[in-house]
Amino acid sequence: MLKLYGSAHSRALRVIWLAGELGLKYEHKEFLPRSPETRTTDYLALNANARVPTLDDDGFILSESMAINMYLAKKHKSPLYPADPKLEALCWQWSLWETDRLDRQIVDYVRNTVAEKPEDRDAAVAAAAWKQVQPAFDVLEGALAKSPWLAGPAFSISDLNVASALYRALSIDVSRWPKLDAWLRTCWDRPAAKKARAMREH
Numbered sequence: 001m002l003k004l005y006g007s008a009h010s011r012a013l014r015v016i017w018l019a020g021e022l023g024l025k026y027e028h029k030e031f032l033p034r035s036p037e038t039r040t041t042d043y044l045a046l047n048a049n050a051r052v053p054t055l056d057d058d059g060f061i062l063s064e065s066m067a068i069n070m071y072l073a074k075k076h077k078s079p080l081y082p083a084d085p086k087l088e089a090l091c092w093q094w095s096l097w098e099t100d101r102l103d104r105q106i107v108d109y110v111r112n113t114v115a116e117k118p119e120d121r122d123a124a125v126a127a128a129a130w131k132q133v134q135p136a137f138d139v140l141e142g143a144l145a146k147s148p149w150l151a152g153p154a155f156s157i158s159d160l161n162v163a164s165a166l167y168r169a170l171s172i173d174v175s176r177w178p179k180l181d182a183w184l185r186t187c188w189d190r191p192a193a194k195k196a197r198a199m200r201e202h
């Protein structure tokens, strides 16, 4: 039995999107970040970080959203997971790059500019985050100017992992990076992405 811990209001969003692409059935424990459910002894035994998402695949326990997506796509022999080791490596490269360069930064920027109530925003946090988001967006723009997809000739787990992590960028103006803008919207236009997004925004 496959079980996913983590609400669509968390980084589980990217796993929900992938599960939709793969047509997987799973039990969904919609735990919110920092909720009491993530602090129980049972949950801490699955994920000592007390964070979401966590995957339980018939007793195989995995955390880290990017690793979960790579695992599921590979295990289910998805066309989204390239067989060519070089393209596979590019998928790892972009997923790790996103985690390092943008994962926290884009959330900090968007929360402190548009997502939170004005009284809860911190302009200094937003400014510091934006300083990091801009060069990372330049890198993506450069890559997407050379190729419409991040790893190989078609949409892959690489695009899914990076675009899903950029969910927050959907609510800001990124037209300064036209390739990134178009790519992000194309990725999020996929039926599984729209379904995942609807779960978050309903």
Ligand SMILES: N[C@@H](CCC(=O)N[C@@H](CS)C(=O)NCC(=O)O)C(=O)O
Pocket (backbone or CB within 6 Å): 009, 010, 011, 012, 033, 034, 050, 051, 052, 053, 063, 064, 065, 066
């Ligand atoms: N690198 C981890 C990050 C997991 C993470 O930070 N999840 C957030 C929700 S999006 C969380 O559970 N936060 C709870 C906390 O900070 O205590 C991943 O990608 O899975």
